[in-house]
Amino acid sequence: MRIRPIARGDLDGLQQLAQETGVGFTSLPDNREFLASKIESAALAFEERTPVDDRLYFFVLEDEESGELAGCCAIEGQVGREVPFYHYRLGTLAHSSVQLDLHRTIDTLFLSSDHTGDAEVASLYLRPEYRGGQRNGALLSKARWLFMAQFRDRFPDKVLAEMRGVFDENGISPFWKCLGSHFFPMDFNEADRLTGMGQKSFIGELMPKFPIYTTFLPEDARACIGQVHEHTRPALEMLKKEGLRWEGYVDIFDGGPTVEAYIDDVRAVRLSTLCQVEVTANLETSERPSWLAATTGMADFRAAWVGRGPNADGTLALTEEEARRLNVGAGDSLRILET
């Protein structure tokens, strides 16, 4: 299995992924035209033919044996440049009066575009049949850090990830029901769909502009603020291990948390190192892969698990199969990370 940039020939495969992800996967709507333009935009980004603040780096996880797409992930170079990027910021207002013997703090949700210009890791999806022991999910998630480390100058200071919020057993978001539904004349899925298509101007037009005192929201809606869907918990944990933290920003529709970090502080970015490839036959390969390797080119970027760490002299020995998978030969550079 390997990560590579999406290519113009991947449209059918990507649409199949889009069909599988279904509702709730905002950034991958099942819309062929939209997906085609997404691929085109990604291709131009990897070819560095678009400005750095307008790049979507979209990757696929490929089973190089069968050529099948097993999943995808993406990095948005800078969010909020083309269309506004909104969050609620959970704030606190002190509410106090000595004469009234009153001291309370009131939580408020402020509409914010504070993350404008930040990078975003997004669109991670792994097909069910590829989940399990082979750490494909971690590969999809972490390959992006190696890419960002390698092309650090193409990215801004900060990176964020939006996590899916809480939905009840009927697929209803209590947060949406008690807040968004009062302002948007549509159901959650429609709002989500439009957002996924990048048609976000309606958000700014219809959103409440004044802060929301959370005390006016029912208990079940308040309980959703900053909480993730249970299926999203592993992804959140993985990001937290890299050093991303919740700083109080939540999704305006479902109240799910947005986690963030300075890119230079991300564990994988800090700890990844460069080494030179040696290709050797008869190498020991660990059962559970713990070393991640990525190439240093952009348009021909590849990332995959390798069976061992670097040698004492700083070189990395690869099997022929691993070298083929990464499309590297002896003497080429790789960025590696133990994880």
Next chain:
Amino acid sequence: MLVVRPAKPADLPGLERLAGSATPRLTNLPVHRDRLEERITRSQRALAREIDFPGDESYVFVLEDLERGEVVGTATIRAQAGAQEAYYTYRQETLIHASQQLNVRREVQTLSLSHEVSEASLLCALSLDARYKGTSAESLLRRARLMFIAQYPERFAEILAVAFPGYLDADGESPFWNSVGRHFFVRGYQDINHLAGVRSKSFIAEVMPQFPLYLSLLTPPARAAIGREHPDHEVALGEMLAEGFVRSRHVDIFDAGPVIKAERERLETFRRSTWHPVRIRPAAALPDAEPAMIANQKLDGFRCVVARYALSPTGQLMLSPEHAALLGVEEGRAVLAAPLALSAGEDVFDEGEL
């Protein structure tokens, strides 16, 4: 006989009793002896001074039943609703959220804290002994203040406002307070209202949430209470609307009771009040006529009574010796008279916003 006159220190026990019997309890009339005493003192001070424009004055009046020798009602004018402090209201506003992309247009209702009513003169703190409810005494007490303002316009603002007690449920709970204020103050409505009366309302308002509230996030009972008067004040509100007041966008910050406003020149009492020289005739000799409010033109000796609007062919107002004595007028002195009856008013909402 009943007369409205400025309050004096001896009226304090009467005021205390009226404060306690007001339904619902009024912020502007706290059951608090020291505060009430201060109010009387301030009122007397205002009446003793020469004043060219409205400021921090309060004028406290009482309704006295001379037969009983008792103070049976009280009402106040604050020359400026927010003279030293701001007078806070919630202003009902409509924001248009329109999306070209979706081709939708939504009206979003908000309540915004406002100080706009601060400049107006405020008619407030009216409490009447229950035995007089529904009689002409009630109208007299309420509207004698307009007769006073008509005589001393320089002491008051062009705009008059009245804040009516808001809707409370059968348990005396304010659904609006329970959905709004309680979140911030963790106190019951009656409790905060008393505190506001004893301290000051703006002092509490300063700690209110400063950002506008979205109506859609309030409970349905709270929304229904916005601009709705306390059931006991329905008739009073009707009378003031007939007088020429109009509903405004403003509501009380605690209970969302309606604030009505008017340019004073448009009020019936102002438009229809007329000066007449007095002719004194024995009560039995007075012709039958519609009732009117009759006021003398004395500042601290202000008196207003209800008497028959009996005019001589030459336009003199015929008063009984008792009424003349009560008003402190002799034959030939001028009094101000306005019919007690109001033409049927209509309940209009002031879109133009005074």
